[in-house]
Amino acid sequence: MKIPKRLHPLVEEGLINEIICQLQSGKEAKVYMVRCGKDVRCAKVYKEANKRSFKQAVQYQEGRTGRNSRRNRAMQKRTRYGQKESEEAWLSAEVDALYRLAAAGVRVPQPYGFVDGVLLMELITDSNGHAAPRLNDVSFSHEQALEDHDKIIHEVVRMLCAGLVHGDLSEFNVLLDQNGPVIIDLPQAVNAAGNNSARMMLERDVNNMSSYFGRYAPELLTTAYAKEIWAHFESGNLYPEIKLTGHFVESTVAADVDGVMTVIDAALKEEYERLLRKQAANQEE
Numbered sequence: 001m002k003i004p005k006r007l008h009p010l011v012e013e014g015l016i017n018e019i020i021c022q023l024q025s026g027k028e029a030k031v032y033m034v035r036c037g038k039d040v041r042c043a044k045v046y047k048e049a050n051k052r053s054f055k056q057a058v059q060y061q062e063g064r065t066g067r068n069s070r071r072n073r074a075m076q077k078r079t080r081y082g083q084k085e086s087e088e089a090w091l092s093a094e095v096d097a098l099y100r101l102a103a104a105g106v107r108v109p110q111p112y113g114f115v116d117g118v119l120l121m122e123l124i125t126d127s128n129g130h131a132a133p134r135l136n137d138v139s140f141s142h143e144q145a146l147e148d149h150d151k152i153i154h155e156v157v158r159m160l161c162a163g164l165v166h167g168d169l170s171e172f173n174v175l176l177d178q179n180g181p182v183i184i185d186l187p188q189a190v191n192a193a194g195n196n197s198a199r200m201m202l203e204r205d206v207n208n209m210s211s212y213f214g215r216y217a218p219e220l221l222t223t224a225y226a227k228e229i230w231a232h233f234e235s236g237n238l239y240p241e242i243k244l245t246g247h248f249v250e251s252t253v254a255a256d257v258d259g260v261m262t263v264i265d266a267a268l269k270e271e272y273e274r275l276l277r278k279q280a281a282n283q284e285e
Helices: 005-012 069-077 080-103 142-161 198-213 218-222 225-235 257-284
Strands: 018-025 029-036 039-046 111-115 118-122 174-177 180-183
Touching: 005 039, 005 118, 018 039, 080 111, 080 118, 142 180, 142 198, 142 218, 142 225, 198 218, 198 225
Parallel strands: none
Antiparallel strands: 018 029, 029 039, 039 118, 111 118, 174 180
8 A cells, every 4th residue: 555654764774664454543643563673563654743533631741750850841831832742741651651551461452652743553463364353343241241341441450550541431442352351542541549530430441341341241230340449549449450349438437637627727827927937037037
């Protein structure tokens, strides 16, 4: 097939030997099957910012910090330089997440490199060696739905143990190979500890999975895995092989508002007295 413009540099540099076919075109990128030497891999070609339908919402950017403070300030102020750096950070987020998650044992495609807006990674295949289907393209028996739902929930747990929440998990970005679900599409992954929306995103991810598999196993529709997982995470008791029940009981203990206000008032009083002492010391000088 004709070589896409964005893949020309990789072909010229010998990183890609052949473009076999286009696998899909999504809201943020086009994915091609390519030959790299003896291996068949994927090349994910990200669309330009103004052509992507998935926007870099502030909600997803929160908690992403770089090593360069000038770069961080520019990104926050949305200067021209900042927008350029923000775009590069967005594009590199997926490869960073893939390396991090693969190292943690999460079932994601193995990344092989990121060059000029193109991510080279493992091609996930089915038992016949063909490109693996998305969950949305597969029908399940009741038993298989329960089994694969359990597998994907534990992949979400492993992700969270590695500090990340997918943020956009659905039946459209999970592939199914001969061993079960494989999570894909991670440029919007968020830092679980540094993003105030992480809990909401985790609940949405988990509930999306329960809703999808619930078509085949309706009992999944009444589970509360998301709340159970987050409760373990908040308490520091979440680990990759944790046994989940799918049940969660909300606390009925009323918050001690008066106690909290007493602590706040005491802290304010202490700070006020400190400032008075400092002011008095300055006047004596």
